[in-house]
Amino acid sequence: MTESNTTLVRVEVLAVVLAVRPITRQVEILLWQRGRDPESGRWALPGGTLLPAETVDESMARQLAQKVDLTRVAHLEQIGVFSAPDRSPGVRSVATGFLGLVPAHEDPDLPADTGWHPLDRLPPMAFDHAEIAQRARHRLRGKLSYTNIGFALAPREFTLNALSRIYRAVLGHEVDATNLQRILTRRGMLAPTGTRAAPGPAGGRPAALYRFTVTEYRVTDPFAAFRPPE
Amino acid sequence: MTESNTTLVRVEVLAVVLAVRPITRQVEILLWQRGRDPESGRWALPGGTLLPAETVDESMARQLAQKVDLTRVAHLEQIGVFSAPDRSPGVRSVATGFLGLVPAHEDPDLPADTGWHPLDRLPPMAFDHAEIAQRARHRLRGKLSYTNIGFALAPREFTLNALSRIYRAVLGHEVDATNLQRILTRRGMLAPTGTRAAPGPAGGRPAALYRFTVTEYRVTDPFAAFRPPE
DNA sequence: ACAAAAGTGTTCGCGCTACACCCATGC
């Protein structure tokens, strides 16, 4: 209980930044390639060390803004603490992992060593970062169906078809645009903008554009069972 | 990015240990009363500092076993990192909060300064521990309906009435024992033991005893919508 | 006119809630 012989550790924050990229229509993760040892050449999650005057959440937001020019992270949440004693060499280091979501069609200026990679074919990863990425993937999948977290992956305005492609990329299976509309509408999450998108080159009816009414994280379907009466 | 001028911090683990106590039929939390400054007299969550050779999860389990003789914690999960710079005086300290669940009818030997308190009328709490407790409460409520987390609150064998009282205590509203049985049975979580409980003093049909078939955490109802086909 | 793509409506079924009814035991 005395603080004298307490071991001190380095606290770092690491972000699994995900986006559904318009070109590939896949979930991709933001990684940077290490230029020096240890683990030189391997790919790492963006992040860094906690400063004295900030919380881990503040630190994570700051580091994303500073290092990879990501100011428009639409959602940022903790996914867990990674603390295996041998997870990195040198000073004992404990990491708080985060899930960060960037809307499609955002294309931030990235440093030269930084880029997007498909989440289901990760390059050789540094330290325990692959494990953290997998945890984030799992969290995102789980929350997509009972929260409004999809808003953080969609652009500000979108057609229902485009939105269903985003859901499909995350979940890995077909998502009916029809049902998607009804479910999100019933939950009060979807509003038509009144405008329409331009039709494709082969013609076709122009799609209506929609917007999410709520742009902050919210649990929209909290109870699988044991709902409170009324 | 050099490690030379990196600030080092103390990493601690803190547990919100909850149980539905048979006497009060309420959710109660395990707290100990601080005997010295800072925050002398206030109540604190059990926990302590991370050791060099352990993960935070291992540390939490160890500290609960050592300090409050809690070896039978049926469920232990991280609920988040609490890292406000001024959350405690002295060395910068970052806490990983845990939710721990103890089955009803367990009555571990506790130190003299340690005891159970009703969760919805917390005594004066030290540091940011009240906030951590609230987070844990919220997590438990949320997960009760779509996971099997209830197993960690129930004794090894129980009547359906007793189980429904446990669910009621956590959720704060009525839970129909009839429907509870059907739902848990359908999810394959419930098995009758074949034995029966003794009837109450006023008579009445003796209740059948049940057991949970699965005694590890599992998500039983992962999709509110967008289920994968087949 | 025809193809292409979007939007609407309908059917179906599952799973949860509510509640009535039947069963077993003590007095």
Add this chain to the structure above:
DNA sequence: GCATGGGTGTAGCGCGAACACTTTTGT
């Protein structure tokens, strides 16, 4: 017998999946 409590059955319905049908555009 009656009171007490446990267990079973059933009706209703909200929600989501699947899919056919209609509407609007370009060629």
